Amino acid sequence: MKLQLDRPDGLNTFTAYGEGYVSVNGIRHSCNLAALPERLFPEWTQATFETLRLEDFEWLASLDAEIILLGTGSRLRFPAPELMRPMARAxxxxxxxxxxxACRTYNVLMGEGRKVAVGLLLV
Incomplete structure (x- = not known):
């Protein structure tokens, strides 16, 4: 699906997504990635949803963001509560x-100037 939001200059915006991929600023990615408005982190983790580790959440919690989104693939799945503890500590x-x-919500929050980050599981 293509997203038709105006892209604020110099900021990372999701421009499309589909089965196993997302496009950021028109560039297609098919690996897990994390994004902040000013920075992309391709392959932020090699994990699948089932193999997410505490370290993956510690890394997300370390990002300069107030709100962190986790896109769990084609369906909504909640990580084990112990994995989310780094968020509470931070x-x-x-x-x-x-x-x-997650892509749509990130675009809206980023467009509002919020300090948002997103981690997406594509594999």
Whole structure:
């Protein structure tokens, strides 16, 4: 699906997504990635949803963001509560959603100037 939001200059915006891929600023990615408005992290983890580790969440919690989104692929799945503890320690909000919702929500929050980050599981 193509997203038709105006891209603020110089900021990472999801421009499309589909089965096993997302496009950021028109560039297609088919590996897990994390994004902040000013920076991309291709392959932020090699994990699948089933193999997510505490270290993956510690890394997300370390990002300069107030709100962190986790896109869990084509369907919504919630990680084990112990994996989300780094978010509580860092006093950051974590919203878990499927990949399409995470892309759309990130674009809206980024467009509002919010300090948002997203981690997407594509594999």
């Amino acid at each position: 006093q950051k909000g974590l919203e878990v959603m499927d990949l399409p919702a």
